[in-house]
Amino acid sequence: MGGDVAVSGTWEWAEERFGRRDFLLKVGWAFFYVFLGGWLLSNLRYLFPNVLYEPSLLFKAGKPEDYALGVSEKWKKAQRAWVIRTPEGFYCLWARCTHLGCTPNWFEAEGRFKCPCHGSNFNLQGDVLAGPAPKPLWRCQIALGPDGQLVIDKGRLENRPDQRGKDVFFLPYKTA
Ligand code: FES
Known part of the structure; x- marks a missing residue:
C-alpha cells in the first residue's frame, strides 16, 4: 500500500517537473539508448574471437650432457615425452600409444615400452612389437638451440x- 503511494508520488513529481509528454519522451529515449548500448556491446563481443590458448608444444629439455645413454623419463610427466640418447645421438618419442592414446611405461629390463590399456608393446625405436597399436610411436622434432640446450x-x-632417423627427428651428437 505504502509502495503504491510512493510510486504515484514519483509519477506526480515527474509530471510536474517535465510535463507528461516530455517525461514519456525521455523514458522512450532512455529505453532506446539502453537497447542501443546492449546492441553495441553484443556486436563488440564479435571482435574478440573464442580462442583456446593451449600450452606451447615446444620445450627446452636441458643440455645434452645431462643425459646418460638410454631412455630418460625426465619429461614424461610434464611433457609426455621420452628423450632417448644413443651412442650416435638423440631422439624424442611422444609418450602416447598409437592405439587409443594411453601413456605407455618404459621397462628397462625388457627394453620395451608397454601400454597399460590394451597391452601394446614398442621397442626402443618405437616400433610395434605386440598388441593392437597400428603404427610406431611418434618421434618429435629435436634440435640443439643456440644456448646449447635440446x-x-x-x-x-x-x-x-625410413624418415624418422633423418633430418630433424634425430640429432647426431657425440662427445669428443
Ligand atoms: S591405448 Fe595403448 S594399447 Fe590401447
Whole structure:
C-alpha cells in the first residue's frame, strides 16, 4: 500500500517537473539508448574471437650432457615425452600409444615400452612389437638451440621408419 503511494508520488513529481509528454519522451529515449548500448556491446563481443590458448608444444629439455645413454623419463610427466640418447645421438618419442592414446611405461629390463590399456608393446625405436597399436610411436622434432640446450617440438612428428632417423627427428651428437 505504502509502495503504491510512493510510486504515484514519483509519477506526480515527474509530471510536474517535465510535463507528461516530455517525461514519456525521455523514458522512450532512455529505453532506446539502453537497447542501443546492449546492441553495441553484443556486436563488440564479435571482435574478440573464442580462442583456446593451449600450452606451447615446444620445450627446452636441458643440455645434452645431462643425459646418460638410454631412455630418460625426465619429461614424461610434464611433457609426455621420452628423450632417448644413443651412442650416435638423440631422439624424442611422444609418450602416447598409437592405439587409443594411453601413456605407455618404459621397462628397462625388457627394453620395451608397454601400454597399460590394451597391452601394446614398442621397442626402443618405437616400433610395434605386440598388441593392437597400428603404427610406431611418434618421434618429435629435436634440435640443439643456440644456448646449447635440446629443443623439442611436439608439433612436428614422424613415425615412418625410413624418415624418422633423418633430418630433424634425430640429432647426431657425440662427445669428443
Ligand atoms: S591405448 Fe595403448 S594399447 Fe590401447
